[in-house]
Amino acid sequence: MNQVESNHSRTAVCTEKKENTDKLSSKYNCPIEATLDLIGGKYKSIILWHLTNGTLRFNELSKVIPQATPKMLTQQLRELENDGLVNRVVYPVIPPKVEYSLTDFGKSIIPILDSMCTWGTRYLRDFKCD
Amino acid sequence: MNQVESNHSRTAVCTEKKENTDKLSSKYNCPIEATLDLIGGKYKSIILWHLTNGTLRFNELSKVIPQATPKMLTQQLRELENDGLVNRVVYPVIPPKVEYSLTDFGKSIIPILDSMCTWGTRYLRDFKCD
């Protein structure tokens, strides 16, 4: 049996359905690609992670992600909002106040963020902070 | 106390060291950024995941990641190799044979890949394959 085709029992769930829902599922050869479509954006997982501790306002996010320009931050936040991962609440006050938080769906990816954080922390400690 | 600065006890490990190793650590405001530097490339986590089941040859990777051109696949593999995540073994035979596999360091990120895969599978099942 061919090694390439026999690999990855973990994709079985999706590949089995490939015949039924060709248009949607044929897009991905593995579930990770679907995940990346949602959180693969340049600042998305960083944004999400900063929101795991609670609600943040726009310029609070700006401060903890200084490398992201307002344009980029807005763009990524809008995509996250459209994909149902974050809530955007506008308070009609002056000066304006907008709060971002994780939806329940957004909270479901916390395990991914945690594993990335855990690994990154260890990596920085063992290889970069000597 | 300021909300922004008081957030994220999980980054404490790194932020504490910021004064000591300014050049290296000041690059990141959170560990996730370090992780993304290594596996944030366009096809990197997909490549790594396909290698979790064992060694694969170049054109086996091509088949499971058809959207990646040979150029892109090579580039991403070289970066993964330079970062110590994958092994590249060249067999001096004709026709050529090159095998890619995870290093021990590369295997250490499997938890991340697993969580991404688990989440992606559930997402596809619950929202895309109806």
Place this chain on the structure above:
DNA sequence: CCGTATCCGCCCGGATACTG
């Protein structure tokens, strides 16, 4: 304060052709 609008450089990444 929270964005949008506009301009624009750059490089990511695809297509194609070619080699050891």
Place this chain on the structure above:
DNA sequence: CAGTATCCGGGCGGATACGG
């Protein structure tokens, strides 16, 4: 088979200025 070489277009993303 496992890549390189070359060209090139599109869009990512930065800088700046402005608006509600």
